[in-house]
Amino acid sequence: MTARRRGRARPRTPLAATPLTLLLAAGLTLAFGLALGFLAGKFLGEPPEQHLAGAEAAPNPADEGVIAARAPSPPEPRLEQTDPIPAAAAGSADADLRQAASAELERLTHLPTPPAAATLPSEAVAPVAPDLPDPPEGGEALAPADMVPPWRRYAALVPAGGIGPRIAIVIDDLGLNSAQSAAFSKLDGPLTLSYLPYAHDLADQVAVARGAGHEIMLHLPMEPSVDADPGPNALLTGLSAEELQRRIVWNLDRFEGFVGVNNHMGSRFTADAEAMTPVIQALKQRGLLFLDSRTSADSRGYALARRLGVPAASRDLFLDNDDDVVRITAQLDLLRRMAEQHGTAIGIGHPHANTLTALAAWLPKAIAEGIRIVPVSALVVATVDG
Numbered sequence: 001m002t003a004r005r006r007g008r009a010r011p012r013t014p015l016a017a018t019p020l021t022l023l024l025a026a027g028l029t030l031a032f033g034l035a036l037g038f039l040a041g042k043f044l045g046e047p048p049e050q051h052l053a054g055a056e057a058a059p060n061p062a063d064e065g066v067i068a069a070r071a072p073s074p075p076e077p078r079l080e081q082t083d084p085i086p087a088a089a090a091g092s093a094d095a096d097l098r099q100a101a102s103a104e105l106e107r108l109t110h111l112p113t114p115p116a117a118a119t120l121p122s123e124a125v126a127p128v129a130p131d132l133p134d135p136p137e138g139g140e141a142l143a144p145a146d147m148v149p150p151w152r153r154y155a156a157l158v159p160a161g162g163i164g165p166r167i168a169i170v171i172d173d174l175g176l177n178s179a180q181s182a183a184f185s186k187l188d189g190p191l192t193l194s195y196l197p198y199a200h201d202l203a204d205q206v207a208v209a210r211g212a213g214h215e216i217m218l219h220l221p222m223e224p225s226v227d228a229d230p231g232p233n234a235l236l237t238g239l240s241a242e243e244l245q246r247r248i249v250w251n252l253d254r255f256e257g258f259v260g261v262n263n264h265m266g267s268r269f270t271a272d273a274e275a276m277t278p279v280i281q282a283l284k285q286r287g288l289l290f291l292d293s294r295t296s297a298d299s300r301g302y303a304l305a306r307r308l309g310v311p312a313a314s315r316d317l318f319l320d321n322d323d324d325v326v327r328i329t330a331q332l333d334l335l336r337r338m339a340e341q342h343g344t345a346i347g348i349g350h351p352h353a354n355t356l357t358a359l360a361a362w363l364p365k366a367i368a369e370g371i372r373i374v375p376v377s378a379l380v381v382a383t384v385d386g
Ligand SMILES: [Zn+2]
Pocket: 172, 173, 219, 263, 264, 265
């Protein structure tokens, strides 16, 4: 500082080799050298940090693809082999189903209202998994089939338009009586129809239901806490890990075209987080969603699914615990009030004649009054919790 001030104070001094100018030159050289050294050190020291920071901040174009591809793909080759939905087969199955849908629609023209879901364009499904490509707009499939997990690949179309409350109505315990299944398939919708995996001719029943615009689930039998038989190959808390895994695979491999699973019975099994973990993991590996039927207030299924990043939803109301048309209609009205209050609601009913009668009258009226009936895949939460 002293040297620079002196330099400025005597700018015109001739550059004679006086002791004073020599001292001044030496001082300036020293200061310049120090400054140069400082800058060089700074320059050489910083680039690696800047490079690291840049690498972290810059978007990696490969990331999205890698994550999207990874999401539905099982890391375990053993389960991959047992995946019931090979991409190529799913594509042709979809084409077949679309053909069946058109044929079924023509057949159903006598109905007062054609199935809305099959005729109206899709609206973007509200909940979107953060690690998946956006749903296509205009109903065109943009992503390769093997990149879209079944819970979205097989999702029923959501009727376009409207801002009213959204209700999903799930009918489970289906499959044992195909005439019954066909009758529920003729209702307005899209409904969500859930089939017991040990039933027979499921492929035909599912094709009819999907053709009519409904969404399909697998109704997975699990151990109840009461004395009731959940059916063959049910998931039980007392099974060995190997046998439990075998039964999970057996059930999930029984048919195709379903978006996910809801539990049949299971008040004991779903309350056991350790027993439920391999089930939820299998759903994650296969790209399926989980609807917790909440047959027990202690069910751990929904929370576990959220924690493991499996698209999840939870039943709000059972519709037909009282098998009576008036009581069932009252439950449907209660479901509607819940949806009007919270925006959405999920009700579960069963293939009873009274449930069919109540729904046949209630659905067209609710839809005409602005209630949006949506498939359960439109109401799942697809983010990872905590
Ligand atoms: Zn059931």
